[in-house]
Amino acid sequence: xxxxxxxxxxxxxxxxxxxxxxxxGTVKNxxxxxxxxxxxxxYALERAxxxxxxxxxxxxxxxxxxxxxxxxLLAAVLEAQPDLVVLAGFLVAIPPRMVAALPSRIINIHxxxxxxxxGVGYYGLHVHEAVLxxxxxxxxxTVHFVDEDMDSGPILLQKAVAVxxxxxxxxxxxxxxxxxxxxxxxxxxxLIAEGRVRVEGRKTYIMNSDEEMKG
Ligand code: GRF
Numbered sequence: 001x002x003x004x005x006x007x008x009x010x011x012x013x014x015x016x017x018x019x020x021x022x023x024x025g026t027v028k029n030x031x032x033x034x035x036x037x038x039x040x041x042x043y044a045l046e047r048a049x050x051x052x053x054x055x056x057x058x059x060x061x062x063x064x065x066x067x068x069x070x071x072x073l074l075a076a077v078l079e080a081q082p083d084l085v086v087l088a089g090f091l092v093a094i095p096p097r098m099v100a101a102l103p104s105r106i107i108n109i110h111x112x113x114x115x116x117x118x119g120v121g122y123y124g125l126h127v128h129e130a131v132l133x134x135x136x137x138x139x140x141x142t143v144h145f146v147d148e149d150m151d152s153g154p155i156l157l158q159k160a161v162a163v164x165x166x167x168x169x170x171x172x173x174x175x176x177x178x179x180x181x182x183x184x185x186x187x188x189x190x191l192i193a194e195g196r197v198r199v200e201g202r203k204t205y206i207m208n209s210d211e212e213m214k215g
Contacts, residue, residue: 002030002193005082007090008037012044014088014109017182018189019051027186029193034080036073038092054080060092070095077102084192087146088185091123096148104154104199106146107192109185111176113158114142118151128169128176137163139172141180143188145199154204156197157184 006015015035021027035048040057048055058076063069074097077085087094087108094106110118110127117127117139131139140160147153159180163172191197191206198205 002189003033003081003083004030004086004189005034005036005077005080005084006032006048006086006088007077007092008035008042008044008088009039009091010042010044010089012042012047012089013177014181014185015044016047018086018088018186019047019053021186021190023051027190027193030189033082034076036076038073038090044089070097074098074101084189086185086189093150094146099146099148104145107143107156107185107188108146108151108153109181110142110144110151111139111173111181112142113138113140113160114144114151114155118142120150122151125169125173128172131163132167132169132172139163139176141176141184143184145204154199154202156191156204156206157188159184 006018008015019032022030022032032053035044035053035055037045037057038059040059045055056076058073060069063072077098078101085102085106087106099106112118112127112131117130122130138160140158142155143157144155145153161176161179196207198207
C-alpha cells in the first residue's frame with residue numbers, strides 16, 4: 001500500500017476526488033494516512049474527517065517564525081511515514097528541507113499548462129485571471145513533482161481545457177477542475193502506487209503495465 005499524506009489549504013475538492021477514487025478502487029494500492037492543513041478553517045479538514053482520515057492543522061500563526069513553522073510542518077509530514085506527499089491546493093511554498101527529505105516523493109497540482117501561468121504569484125484565481133487577460137484559447141492543469149523552485153519540477157501529467165467566450169475566472173477555474181484536475185491528480189497517485197512512474201532529471205516516463213511486469 002502506498003501511504004499518502006495530502007496537504008491542503010482550502011475547499012479540498014481535489015482531496016475529495018482522491019478520497020472518492022481511493023474508496024471506489026479507481027486509485028489502486030493507496031491509503032490516505034493523513035491530511036495536513038495550514039489553515040484551521042479549511043473545509044478540506046471536514047472532508048477528511050467525514051472520510052475517516054486523520055486531519056492535522058499546522059498553522060504558521062502558532063509559531064514564532066517561518067523556520068519553526070517549517071520544522072513543525074515537516075515533522076507532521078514525516079510522522080505519518082508517507083511514501084508520497086500530495087499538494088492539493090496547498091498555499092505554502094515547500095521548504096527546501098522537505099524536498100530534500102522526500103526526493104521525488106512530493107507531487108503538486110497546478111491549474112495551468114506549465115510552463116505557462118506558473119511560478120510566484122500564480123495561485124488560485126490569479127492563474128485564471130492571467131489566462132483570460134492573455135487571451136489564450138487553451139489552458140489546463142499539470143501534475144508535477146516538486147523540486148526546490150516553484151512549479152518547476154518534472155512534469156508527470158497534463159491535460160488541456162478550452163477557454164470559452166464569456167468565461168470569468170470563476171467559471172474557468174471550475175471547468176479546469178472538473179475536466180482536468182479531479183481526473184489528473186487521482187490518476188497520478190494511482191500510477192505512482194502501481195510503480196509505473198520513473199523520474200530521470202527533468203523528465204518522467206510512464207511505463208505501461210506490461211513493461212512493469214517485465215521489470
Ligand atoms: C486548485 O485549483 C489547485 O489546482 C490549486 O488550488 C486549487 C485548490 O482547490 N493549486 P481545492 O482546495 O482542491 O478545491
